[in-house]
Amino acid sequence: MSAKNVTLKVENLNKNYGSVVALSNVSFEILKGEVVALVGDNGAGKSTLVKCVAGSVFPSSGSIYLDGEKVNFHTPGQARDAGIETVYQQLALVDTFNISENLFLGKEVKRTGLSRLFGILDRKEMRRQALQAIQEFNATFPDVNATVETMSGGQRQIVAMTRGAFWGKSLLLLDEPTAALGVQESKSVLEVIERFRSQNQMSLLIISHNLEHVWQVCDRILVLRGGNLVANLVKKDVTKSDVVSHITGAYSK
Amino acid sequence: MKNFRVTGIQARLLVLIALVVMFSLTTPYFFGVSNLTNIIVNASVVGVIACPMTLLLVARQIDISVGSAVALSAAVFVVMSEKQSLIIGLVSGLAAALFVSALNVAAIVYLRVESIIVTLAGLIAFRGLAKVVLDGRSVTINGWDYIGEHRINAFGLLKVPVPVVIFMVMLLIFYFIMRATKYGSNMYAIGANPESARLSGIKLEVQVAKAFALMGLAVFIATTMTVSMTGIASPTSGQNLEFLALTAVILGGVGLGGGRGNVLGTCLAVLILAVVDNALVLRGVQSFWQEVARGSLLMLAVIFDQLSRKRDKTVRMGI
Ligand SMILES: Nc1ncnc2c1ncn2[C@@H]1O[C@H](COP(=O)(O)OP(=O)(O)OP(=O)(O)O)[C@@H](O)[C@H]1O
Ligand SMILES: [Mg+2]
16 A cells, blocks of 8 residues: 555644634545545534635644645645535535536636636636536536425535535545435435546545445445544444444444 | 626616606607707716725725725816826825725725724725815815816717716726636625635635735825816715715625626616606705705615525525
């Protein structure tokens, strides 16, 4: 296992909100192409960990390395530029924008030549690339030009995930991708994750409360409890009830 | 959304045409080239301010200090050009307008105070400052009547007053910015879902600061127009401007929620307000009642905004 294969390395990460310790000395690695699940009870620090890696929250101390290089993200834009994409729990979509406008939010394609000086949008090109991305992930939408406010929860989730997969180069972070969804919609979201995985390019870190769901797609499981990383388990070596006992703190060796 | 936008514009156009037809039939002297031209000329200053005001409200910001900013810029412009020269006056007037927007940006973007509070303070303070500069009197200017007096020959067909030309150019520029550029698109995103915009890497502070800078330029342009059309700077220069521009933006379909609407709607609303104002004057309605009418129009605009937003929501839940 050479260092070359490590996509993300987190070292002694700490995050305090005032006197609340959200993360305490968290260290782990994610290998290239690996799908890792991040589980833990409410308030265990999962979202905080993802936000630190995504640049929307700045850690109190500790280091983060991406593809072997130390990174210090002060804004979400910097993390995106480095190749980390995040699908937030609240999705971070603009309701009044359509799929292609959301896909290119903050990274709009400008026309070339003199028009570039004025920052003129190339809507045609963005639409073309958006349609291609949708096809690539086998996603289907009744109307690709509709604004996302008219879409179902599952469709919105898939728009956000398509955006993450479209821009992500090294790492895709998914915060509760199936939490708000029904059975059928969860199934199609898991299928999309499975497709990411088979392409084997990006590493994935998936937060979930639903062990059943992550079990279908992950290679490894990280367990957070009270801000501490209490277990780092390879899926094929453990059972679901092992993981549950780690989450609740009932596990003893 | 696209269809809705178009019908919104069409609805406002119909209202404008209906009002013009109605007043033409019922109000003497209303229908005629000189009066109709007059209406548009009087609407131009409001229109110039209403364009950047549209951009601000789209991004959930507001500037109610513009009327006072015009007063300050006009005072500095006229006093300096009487004391020194026209050029120095113009440069000083521009500096005053940009000074106001720099203060607004500093308080809103860096100290993170709500823009309505910051610009409310400005509304009071800058007019006070204008009175200090003018020593409480009106000051006349010489040699600055071009904008107010001249007309530009359009295709040899009609002669368009300069203020109207300036208004139309502003309208085109802002239509282009908001419709075609990355900046415009990001401003809509900021208004619709600020947190989503931030998480996607858009720098909210920078974008909002740019909009206030554009407002500073518009304030200066409006100042040169007002001074040229009235020939003076006075403690009441630019009075009610913020109110009129705001009413137009809300009536024009942007609303207080942000993230929607455009300058075409605003432009039609500016004309609707100017037509109503003119008809009230021609019919000899007492000026107190004119004020009541203006206030009621703003109220009406806000109510329409609420209703249209509710309708949007029911549609969303229905699907
Ligand atoms: N912005 C904040 N300010 C103060 N405390 C915070 C903030 N964000 C999170 N916390 C606290 O940090 C701890 C970890 O929160 P976090 O959201 O990371 O948990 P989580 O594992 O994602 O929980 P959940 O499963 O409920 O989403 C909690 O105690 C929470 O109250
Ligand atoms: Mg969470």
